[in-house]
Structure formats: structure tokens, C-alpha cells
Amino acid sequence: MPYTPELKNLIKKVEETRPARVERKKKGEEFTGIPVDKRQDILKKYHPDFIAGTRKELKVGASKGYAIAQEYAYILETKSRVDPDKIDLSKVAMETDVLVIGGGGAGNSAALLARENGAKVILATKLRNGDANTMMAEGGIQGASKTWKDSPYYHYLDVLGGGHFVNDPELVYTLVTEAPKALQWLEKLGMIFSKYPDGKLHSMHGGGTSRKRMHYAGDITGAEIMRTVRDEVRNHPEDIKVVEFSPAVELLLDDSGRCVGAVMYNLETEEYFIIKAKAVIMATGGTGRLHIQDFMTTNHYGATGDGLVMSYRAGVPVCFLHTVQYHPTGAVFPEQAEGLLITEKVRGAGANIVNVHGEQFVFEREPRDVEASAIIRECSKDRNNGVPTPTGKFGVWLDAPMIDMLSGEGTVAREFPGKSILFRRYGINISKEPMLIYPTLHYQNGGMEANNKGETKVPGLYMAGEVLGGIHGQNRLMGNSLLDVTVFGRIAGINAAEYIKGFAGNGNLSLDHVKKFNKEVEGAGIKDKVGPMLLPDYSNPDVRKRQLTTEYLGTMR
Amino acid sequence: MxxxxxxxxxxxxxxxxxxxxxxxxxxxxxxxxxxxxxxxxxxxxxxxxxxxxxxxxxxxxxxxxxxxxxxxxxxxxxxxxxxxxxIPFFPGNKATYDLEKLEPTESVISDYYPEIFKCMGCNNCTLSCPMDIKVMDYVAMAMAGNIKEAAEMSFDCVMCGLCSARCPAEEVQYNIGIMARRIYGRHVLPKSEHLEERVQQVEEGRYESMLKDLMGMDKDQLRELYIKRQPEPDNVDEMWEPDEKKYL
The missing domain is CATH 3.10.20.30 (Beta-grasp domain)
Known part of the structure; x- marks a missing residue:
């Protein structure tokens, strides 16, 4: 759907102020940023994390008493989807050295490195291998690769500053020192980085970066990483078996408390089955599909936090889940594209954010939580400067056409081919017209507690990717999630392969931890809630009402 | 929203x-x-x-x-x-290969996908592409051993498989595309030398002590360093250098 006449009229105001804004940018004059010591003020007033009454204290489990978003608390305080007594633990359907749960960037990287270090691997995933947030990440991957102007030292400072100085130092240390190695690994796997003719990597700024450190592959960096590592996994069918449409629903422990596999669910035949392993790598990704505070999300269909639920039941505490990341620029028009991610790279390339009057109100490269809060403030009753959409929402303009004026005609089409095609389908030319955006639920800053080897307090259970908390503190910077999945996926794979050496894995399988957790949930007076969720429910509620002989467990039949 | x-x-x-x-x-x-x-x-x-x-x-x-x-x-x-x-799934052949050992020769792709020569030029693949990719053209480039063109022309491929479902010659175009892209990324595009140098610096332990210092600092010390760090300006040359060089 092209812009309505009303919106086209409003775009004229953006066009009026554009030449002067481009001139200022050319001279290096930027809109004044929000001082670091004032960031907390705007966050506390406008960021969704701080809205009173939206957090809830956990009543059960290893992190009892910790207050997190209600939607997170909901899934963590659930009982098992399946009665643990009904599962026959003597019937093992598949057996392997390392079981990787999750088919995103972390899962595939982990599988490859576990294999390289001698392990046989099963990679089990809820949907297809590659149906993951990694696929959707657009902007880029950080890493201090440029020896003449950047280093892990500055990367470390940027990560800490973005995360409000509370990140786990060990995890950040590993992230920034392993980053160059991770980039090189991807390069060797044949990922097509955008490069200069001499092989020098292109790189840009992201919100909160002090050096241009974001490397990329057009505007589909995540997809390029995902399809490259997935293709490499598919090059080793003997060593890495991929089991699709089969989410894990519970972890299996043995009598000495080691994690030794999982109970799986075949989404199509609706049977449960057991995969036995000597170690398990949890790489289930994030939670956008929980729609925290009813926000739309940029996340893929399966982002329901299953790994949080299973690992929590096995005794691993959660951390940093009290903050959630809202991406500043999700599409809010046309309706069909609502919630869709518009990469931060657009702002990295120089596009301003402007309000209904065509005025700048925020520097376009604040850390994400600050940027999102400024946009929410602009659209709030305190300012009333939002652009009204036909569906009754508000947004602000992301002025992409500036990029062509700054860097030459055709830059937008060349640097953002994915988004150009997509908007062209709706009759919008983003080289000439601004995009209408509003913050959208994007990333789970926190997750499960693990150390910088990916190890949790449960022996044999590793975390990698978005499910692992602490790296990003209270707010992740752009380009550090693709990095995080690659770095910690590789590390989990290496360490899991090392751990299984000399471990026979012949203990008795047990679901006692699940039975115990179920009792705890019952004891807390929580009823009729099951997890993990597996898939969100977007089917028509009226149809569900008429499905008179169907029973639902949570969102699913 | x-x-x-x-x-x-x-x-x-x-x-x-x-x-x-x-x-x-x-x-x-x-x-x-x-x-x-x-x-x-x-x-x-x-x-x-x-x-x-x-x-x-x-x-x-x-x-x-x-x-x-x-x-x-x-x-x-x-x-x-x-x-x-x-068409949520369509069966397709995937050649397995050791990327390290491949060379960007004229026949590198047709050696693994000999059926590529069965293409009859009907253009159904291009017509069926939801990403508006000129599929037949990149397949032709792969057939001719032009890895660069095959890689660049197929870059936006989402590997949905519609092209393959509609192909009378039973090709698996999207797998040909990714093979071309990986060969291009690994063996045709020049290697990043600064990346290699940086990996070496990290492995030599160049950043260990400065990072350990940062890891030991409290919030206030970190905030001070964070505020003082010199931002690389937007519109500067790639080879811009910061004033402070001791932490590079």
C-alpha cells in the first residue's frame, strides 16, 4: 500500500527540512546527543521496562523473588506440557554425543565446532534449520578488526556503556577478544562481507559505537551468516544430523545431575520421543513472540523462549531478564509490514529521525533503549509530535532519502537491497520517501546464567546465543547479537566436545527435576499453565471456540 | 507499536x-x-x-x-x-563439498551439479522468484564458470525453493547459488589482511592487560573512560586515526 494522500502531505514537511539537515551532516554537525548521565532520566520516564506494574516477582525456581516482565514470569512459572510419569525413559529414539537444541546462528556454529572437535552431533530445531532471529538480523556484526583505529579495548567500553555498565565482565571480555576470530571464521566459510577491492572490510557506525566497527553483507548480514553456516552444516550429514519440526520440551538429567539429553516433541505427529546425549547445548534464541506489553515484534515465529523454560526447570538461574530491548525502528506503515525491522544501518548511513513537523528531536545513533525512549516520548501526549497512521497508531519518519544525497544517487538501493524490494512491493520508494517507524519488541537482553565457556551450573548443559544472559547487560548494541551467536556458539561447541571426552554417558535418565518443579508450581498456587509455549497462537479465536472436540495445552493443541 | x-x-x-x-x-x-x-x-x-x-x-x-x-x-x-x-518444502539435491579444497574454476559448480547443463532456458525459475532474482541468468553464469556473477546475481536468494519446484530440468538453483556465493566469498574476494593481523594481535595477548584493567574497574571509572572515548566522525576517510593510540 503506497502512502495515503494525508501521509504524502506530511512527507512534504520532511522534504522541506531535508536539504538543510543534509548540509549540516556534511559539515559534521550532529544533533546534540543525550548526555550519558541523563540517559537514565529519559529511560525511567518513557522506556517500557520502567512502566509501573509491568514486572512480576518469580514465585518458583532458582531465581525466586526476581522481578521480571510478566510475560517472562508467566512462561517460567509453568508446569510441564507432558506428564513426566508418562514418558518411558527406557525407550531412546536417537543417541548422540552432543545435542544442540536450536537451528539459528548459535546452534549451527555450535554444531560445526563440536563436530570439528570430534563429536557426533544432533541439531534439533522447532521449525526448519535457519528459521531463527539470526536470519532476520540485518545491519551487521561488530568486531574490532581495524588495527589503525579500533581495538577490543574500545569495543569493550562500547559494550559496557550500551549495557549501562552492569554487563558480566568475563562474558564481554570473551565477546570482544573472540570477535576478530569469529569474523575470520565466517570469512573462511565463504560469507560474502562487503569489502573494498583490496579486501579491507567495509564497516559502519551503529548506535553507541565509538568506531565504525559494524561489518556487513548488504542489508542481509544475518541471512548471509545463517545460510553460510547452515550450508556448512549440510556438508557434514554423517556427523551432524538435523532433526526439524521437533522442539525439545524437557531436559533429561542423569542420576548424578548431568544433563544427558532431552524429551522432544514431533510437531506434526504430536508424539514425544527421547534424544540421549552426553552434553546438551541450548541455543533456542529469544522471546519476541511473547509480545511483552502487547508490543509487535521483529522476531521470527518460534521465538517463544523454550530454552529459558527448560533450563530453569533444570535449576539454572536467569539473569538480566528485567530489561527487554525495543528496536527503535520497526515499520508502522503499511499495515502488512507492521513490526518489521528496519535495520539500524539506515541510521548508521546517516538518515535522521524526524517528527511530524519534519524536525529532528534525537541524535539518530543513541543506544537502542535511549533512542526508542526518545521516539516514544515524541509520540506521547507530552509532545504530541507523532505522525498518525491510518490504523490509529503513531510513528516518526526515518529519512532514508538523505543517504542518497549524502553518499550519491543509488546508495540506498545498493546498500539496502532487501528493504528496497520489500517496500517497492508496497509502492513505496525508500530512496525517495522516508519510512514511518515506531519501536518494536526486538531482543531479550538477559537470559540464563552461564560462564564464558557457556557452562551452566548443570554439568553438561551449555548456553549459546540469545538464551544466554549477561553479555549485553541491560541493553545490547547493534551488531553484537550476530557476534554473540557466532562467538558463544563456537565456544559452546568446543567446550561441549571437550567435556564429553572420557564421559561414558551411561547414567540413568531422569525427569525428577521436572516432577519437583511441577510440585513447586502447584505449591505456589499456579494452575493450568503449561510450558514451553513452542508456538504463539495467532489463529482466529472465533474458530477456536468452535473446535468443540479439541483440547489446547497452552497455545497449542 | x-x-x-x-x-x-x-x-x-x-x-x-x-x-x-x-x-x-x-x-x-x-x-x-x-x-x-x-x-x-x-x-x-x-x-x-x-x-x-x-x-x-x-x-x-x-x-x-x-x-x-x-x-x-x-x-x-x-x-x-x-x-x-x-510449497513449504520441496526436495532438492545438495552437493557436499570441502570448501577449502575447491578452486574457482570454470567447471567447479558443474562438477558437483552436472544437471546444470540440462537447463533448457525456459525462464520459469526467474518468473517464479519472489525476490525478483534473475535465476536463469545466474544459473547460466554458474554454468559458464563465472562465479562472481553467479554469486552477486543470486545474493538476495532466500532459498524458498519455488524456482526448483517449477524447473522442468530438475535443477536445484538455490543450492547452486549458495555454492557460487561461498566459493566467491572464500576464493575470489580478496582476504581481509587487517582482520588477520588483528586475530594475531589478540592471540599474542596484546589486549590482555588493558582488558583486565577494564574488567577490574567500577562503574564510575568505566563511565569516565566511556565518556572520554573519541568517536570516529561520520564523514571521514576509512583510514581515519584516533589521537589516542596506546590502546590500539
Missing amino acids: KKSNDKETKRNLIPIFLMGKRYDVPDSLTIQKATEYAGYQLIRGCGCRGGICGACGTIYRFPNDSKLYYGLACQTVVESNMYITQ
Whole structure:
């Protein structure tokens, strides 16, 4: 759907102020940023994390008493989807050295490195291998690769500053020192980085970066990483078996408390089955599909936090889940594209954010939580400067056409081919017209507690990717999630392969931890809630009402 | 932005046919959302819901129109009397190879995918591509051993498989595309030398003590360093250098 006449009229105001804004940018004059010591003020007033009454204290489990978003608390305080007594633990359907749960960037990287270090691997995933947030990440991957102007030292400072100085130092240390190695690994796997003719990597700024450190592959960096590592996994069918449409629903422990596999669910035949392993790598990704505070999300269909639920039941505490990341620029028009991610790279390339009057109100490269809060403030009753959409929402303009004026005609089409095609389908030319955006639920800053080897307090259970908390503190910077999945996926794979050496894995399988957790949930007076969720429910509620002989467990039949 | 509430907005219902069966759905929805509106809970054919994962390749046509149309269900808005089927999976050959050992020769791809020469130039692959990629042309480039062109022309491929489903020569175009791209990325594009140098610096332990210092600092010390760090300006040359060099 092209812009309505009303919106086209409003775009004229953006066009009026554009030449002067481009001139200022050319001279290096930027809109004044929000001082670091004032960031907390705007966050506390406008960021969704701080809205009173939206957090809830956990009543059960290893992190009892910790207050997190209600939607997170909901899934963590659930009982098992399946009665643990009904599962026959003597019937093992598949057996392997390392079981990787999750088919995103972390899962595939982990599988490859576990294999390289001698392990046989099963990679089990809820949907297809590659149906993951990694696929959707657009902007880029950080890493201090440029020896003449950047280093892990500055990367470390940027990560800490973005995360409000509370990140786990060990995890950040590993992230920034392993980053160059991770980039090189991807390069060797044949990922097509955008490069200069001499092989020098292109790189840009992201919100909160002090050096241009974001490397990329057009505007589909995540997809390029995902399809490259997935293709490499598919090059080793003997060593890495991929089991699709089969989410894990519970972890299996043995009598000495080691994690030794999982109970799986075949989404199509609706049977449960057991995969036995000597170690398990949890790489289930994030939670956008929980729609925290009813926000739309940029996340893929399966982002329901299953790994949080299973690992929590096995005794691993959660951390940093009290903050959630809202991406500043999700599409809010046309309706069909609502919630869709518009990469931060657009702002990295120089596009301003402007309000209904065509005025700048925020520097376009604040850390994400600050940027999102400024946009929410602009659209709030305190300012009333939002652009009204036909569906009754508000947004602000992301002025992409500036990029062509700054860097030459055709830059937008060349640097953002994915988004150009997509908007062209709706009759919008983003080289000439601004995009209408509003913050959208994007990333789970926190997750499960693990150390910088990916190890949790449960022996044999590793975390990698978005499910692992602490790296990003209270707010992740752009380009550090693709990095995080690659770095910690590789590390989990290496360490899991090392751990299984000399471990026979012949203990008795047990679901006692699940039975115990179920009792705890019952004891807390929580009823009729099951997890993990597996898939969100977007089917028509009226149809569900008429499905008179169907029973639902949570969102699913 | 908040999730839209169907009941708040007026909705104009139109008929669509999912695998031949009629459902009346709001005309503003994508095929994917319309399928859910009809009552399905999707398992197959639904991934990123944002036009990049390739899970929801879809074919449709209209009554009294001989033409077939193609799209991604998550990106294509419904129209009246669409007859819709999704192709959530289509079997395809995938050659296994050791990328390190490959060389960007003229026959590198046809050695692994000899069926590439069966292409009869019908152009159905290009016509069926929801990403508007000139599929037949990149296959022709791969056939001719032009790895660069094959890689660059197939770059936007989401590997949905519609091209392969429609190919009378039984090619698996998307697997040819990724093979070309990986060979291009590994063996044709020049290696990044600064990256190699940096990996070496890290491995030599150059940053250990300065990072250990940072790791031992409290919030206030870190904040001070953070505020003082010198930002690389937007419009400067790639080779810009900061004033402070001791931490590089």
C-alpha cells in the first residue's frame, strides 16, 4: 500500500527540512546527543521496562523473588506440557554425543565446532534449520578488526556503556577478544562481507559505537551468516544430523545431575520421543513472540523462549531478564509490514529521525533503549509530535532519502537491497520517501546464567546465543547479537566436545527435576499453565471456540 | 507499536481459496495472516514472517486467468478469488563439498551439479522468484564458470525453493547459488589482511592487560573512560586515526 494522500502531505514537511539537515551532516554537525548521565532520566520516564506494574516477582525456581516482565514470569512459572510419569525413559529414539537444541546462528556454529572437535552431533530445531532471529538480523556484526583505529579495548567500553555498565565482565571480555576470530571464521566459510577491492572490510557506525566497527553483507548480514553456516552444516550429514519440526520440551538429567539429553516433541505427529546425549547445548534464541506489553515484534515465529523454560526447570538461574530491548525502528506503515525491522544501518548511513513537523528531536545513533525512549516520548501526549497512521497508531519518519544525497544517487538501493524490494512491493520508494517507524519488541537482553565457556551450573548443559544472559547487560548494541551467536556458539561447541571426552554417558535418565518443579508450581498456587509455549497462537479465536472436540495445552493443541 | 486489534478497525472481507477451499478474510492481510485468520495454526510454511527466511513460498492464480503467480505468504497481500497453495518444502539435491579444497574454476559448480547443463532456458525459475532474482541468468553464469556473477546475481536468494519446484530440468538453483556465493566469498574476494593481523594481535595477548584493567574497574571509572572515548566522525576517510593510540 503506497502512502495515503494525508501521509504524502506530511512527507512534504520532511522534504522541506531535508536539504538543510543534509548540509549540516556534511559539515559534521550532529544533533546534540543525550548526555550519558541523563540517559537514565529519559529511560525511567518513557522506556517500557520502567512502566509501573509491568514486572512480576518469580514465585518458583532458582531465581525466586526476581522481578521480571510478566510475560517472562508467566512462561517460567509453568508446569510441564507432558506428564513426566508418562514418558518411558527406557525407550531412546536417537543417541548422540552432543545435542544442540536450536537451528539459528548459535546452534549451527555450535554444531560445526563440536563436530570439528570430534563429536557426533544432533541439531534439533522447532521449525526448519535457519528459521531463527539470526536470519532476520540485518545491519551487521561488530568486531574490532581495524588495527589503525579500533581495538577490543574500545569495543569493550562500547559494550559496557550500551549495557549501562552492569554487563558480566568475563562474558564481554570473551565477546570482544573472540570477535576478530569469529569474523575470520565466517570469512573462511565463504560469507560474502562487503569489502573494498583490496579486501579491507567495509564497516559502519551503529548506535553507541565509538568506531565504525559494524561489518556487513548488504542489508542481509544475518541471512548471509545463517545460510553460510547452515550450508556448512549440510556438508557434514554423517556427523551432524538435523532433526526439524521437533522442539525439545524437557531436559533429561542423569542420576548424578548431568544433563544427558532431552524429551522432544514431533510437531506434526504430536508424539514425544527421547534424544540421549552426553552434553546438551541450548541455543533456542529469544522471546519476541511473547509480545511483552502487547508490543509487535521483529522476531521470527518460534521465538517463544523454550530454552529459558527448560533450563530453569533444570535449576539454572536467569539473569538480566528485567530489561527487554525495543528496536527503535520497526515499520508502522503499511499495515502488512507492521513490526518489521528496519535495520539500524539506515541510521548508521546517516538518515535522521524526524517528527511530524519534519524536525529532528534525537541524535539518530543513541543506544537502542535511549533512542526508542526518545521516539516514544515524541509520540506521547507530552509532545504530541507523532505522525498518525491510518490504523490509529503513531510513528516518526526515518529519512532514508538523505543517504542518497549524502553518499550519491543509488546508495540506498545498493546498500539496502532487501528493504528496497520489500517496500517497492508496497509502492513505496525508500530512496525517495522516508519510512514511518515506531519501536518494536526486538531482543531479550538477559537470559540464563552461564560462564564464558557457556557452562551452566548443570554439568553438561551449555548456553549459546540469545538464551544466554549477561553479555549485553541491560541493553545490547547493534551488531553484537550476530557476534554473540557466532562467538558463544563456537565456544559452546568446543567446550561441549571437550567435556564429553572420557564421559561414558551411561547414567540413568531422569525427569525428577521436572516432577519437583511441577510440585513447586502447584505449591505456589499456579494452575493450568503449561510450558514451553513452542508456538504463539495467532489463529482466529472465533474458530477456536468452535473446535468443540479439541483440547489446547497452552497455545497449542 | 501495539498489536492491532481486529475488532477496532473496520474490515472488508474478501473470498480467498486455501488449497481450493473458500474462506472470507480481511482484504488488508497478508496471505500468511489471512491463513491464520481462517483458523489455521501454522507449523509448516511460517518462519521469520518478515520476507527473508524463505519458509513460505506460495503459488496462486485467479479464475479465468491462465497465469501462475508467486510470492512469499508473509509479504503478499490477499486479493479477491486468489487460489492459494504453499510449497513449504520441496526436495532438492545438495552437493557436499570441502570448501577449502575447491578452486574457482570454470567447471567447479558443474562438477558437483552436472544437471546444470540440462537447463533448457525456459525462464520459469526467474518468473517464479519472489525476490525478483534473475535465476536463469545466474544459473547460466554458474554454468559458464563465472562465479562472481553467479554469486552477486543470486545474493538476495532466500532459498524458498519455488524456482526448483517449477524447473522442468530438475535443477536445484538455490543450492547452486549458495555454492557460487561461498566459493566467491572464500576464493575470489580478496582476504581481509587487517582482520588477520588483528586475530594475531589478540592471540599474542596484546589486549590482555588493558582488558583486565577494564574488567577490574567500577562503574564510575568505566563511565569516565566511556565518556572520554573519541568517536570516529561520520564523514571521514576509512583510514581515519584516533589521537589516542596506546590502546590500539
